[in-house]
Amino acid sequence: MVLNREMTLHFLSSHKTTILTEWKERLKHLSDGYIEYFEEEIEKILNSLMKQLKNTDTNIDDMLKDLGEKISAGRVKQHLNMDMFFSITSTGRSIIIDQFLAYEAIKGELSAVIHQINAYFDKLIYFALSSYTDLKTKQVAEQYQLINPNHKDRLTLLGQMTSSFVHEFRNPLTSIMGFIQLLQAEQPEIKYLDIISKELDQLNYRITQFLNLSKRETDTTQNEIFPIAPLVDEVIEFLYPSILEVNATVSCNIEGDAQLAGSKEEFRQVLLNIILNALDVVTETPNPSIDISGSVASGFLTLNISNNGPKIPSEVLPSIFEPFITTKKRGTGLGLFVCKEIILKHQGTLTCHSTDFLTTFSIRVKTKS
Structure with a gap:
């Protein structure tokens, strides 16, 4: 020996x-x-x-x-x-x-x-x-x-207020959306109706998203096999009014026709959250830009969403996916936490790398062959 x-x-x-x-x-x-x-x-x-x-x-x-x-x-x-x-x-x-x-x-x-x-x-x-x-x-x-009893009480009160607010707000919002659709059908020559409709859709989506944060996960989530590239295109089209408002350049290049298995709506929520965050941070950046790229290797899709906004401070970066951590004045600190939970639920990873020139969120998830 x-x-x-x-x-x-x-x-x-x-x-x-x-x-x-x-x-x-x-x-x-x-x-x-x-x-x-x-x-x-x-x-x-x-x-x-x-x-x-x-x-x-x-x-x-x-x-x-x-x-x-x-x-x-x-x-x-x-x-x-x-x-x-x-x-x-x-x-x-x-x-x-x-x-x-x-x-x-x-x-x-x-x-x-x-x-x-x-x-x-x-x-x-x-x-x-x-x-x-x-x-x-x-x-x-x-x-x-970290969620101490006082914080729990605040969250409980917030949930109750949200429920009441949505009932009061959603009914007139639904009526407005309905009348806009009628105007589009009857008088399509009126300018800006498409933009108004998309803005209302965004508002409706954000209300729904806010409500979903307070709900416990259920087994009713619909799982399916779906291509990722068209979903990214749908999200970009949906966010077009916000992109126009910021005057940002958005480029998208996803190689191949990768398909994922899971909840399409949950992946849509992840994409919306990350891109909306990017639009928020590039607001005051000269020549604001967002780049979305995707590649497949060894049965895994890597989707990178990059923006040229300010660098995330190094002392904050390790905690950005934790609940109630935010760099925004009016942020809830729940958006990226929800994104991380959704990606983990689909056996994937969500990471972030930030420099003085570029901040990139990377999603890595197994593809469906």
């Missing part, structure tokens, strides 16, 4: 650069904007494996538990799920084992070496996942503690 350990360590040391190069190369299509973070992570994993082989008196469980806790803490801080961690460890395990399979000098003890490597990665995954689960549970508990 000593010979086996020494030969294994020697092989890893001499092939470390080759292993890391191939490992990083395979991660490029998985990085999703975090390539430097993942590159640091895989170096820690490989160095830890070599350290474990070098120090025979080290308790591997203690060492891997410590590494797993650091990895999970980093992912919670970066708002990353553990699915990418599984891809990273599986890729690294395969590369290292493939390298050993071609190593003639150790063929007689190959089985023991592979067992060693598998034990290392299995335990690392176990400790990292356990720690990540504990941290996320604690984080959720802390977030819900």
Whole structure:
């Protein structure tokens, strides 16, 4: 076993650069904007494996538990799920084992070496996942503690006021929308009726959206398979009056004909919330622009919605998807929280990256083949 350990360590040391190069190369299509973070992570994993082989008196469980806790803490801080961690460890395990399979000098003890490597990665995954689960549970508990009894009372009162307000407001709104439709049919030559109709549709939608925030999720949500590109076009057309008001340039380029499975209306709500937020922040920006791009790779759609508004402060960015966090004077802090919940419900991810020049919201969700 000593010979086996020494030969294994020697092989890893001499092939470390080759292993890391191939490992990083395979991660490029998985990085999703975090390539430097993942590159640091895989170096820690490989160095830890070599350290474990070098120090025979080290308790591997203690060492891997410590590494797993650091990895999970980093992912919670970066708002990353553990699915990418599984891809990273599986890729690294395969590369290292493939390298050993071609190593003639150790063929007689190959089985023991592979067992060693598998034990290392299995335990690392176990400790990292356990720690990540504990941290996320604690984080959720802390977030819900923010909603103190006084805040709950305010939300209850807000819900009651909203219900009363909508009944008082929606009836005349419906009548106005009906009369506009009659005018469009009877006197289509009247200018601006289309704009008025779309503005009323937006107002009606926002009232409905506000109401939905106070409702508990039900099982009546209609799931379907739908193409994403036409839905984005519908949302842009729906928001045209707001786009015109801000005088923003909106470009859209979605590759292919990706289809998603889930609630089309919920995805519509996500797109509306993010694009409306973008329109709000570019109001005072010279040459305001919003760029929407989509691409499909490895069975996943990545949809990026970018705007050239002000940078989101670095101290605020990690919290923008939490409830009641907002940078707007009159914002509720619930829009992005709802978006995140909807995307998570569809087994996807929603992230944000912000610089002095561009803020990008990235949706990554599995496509339906």
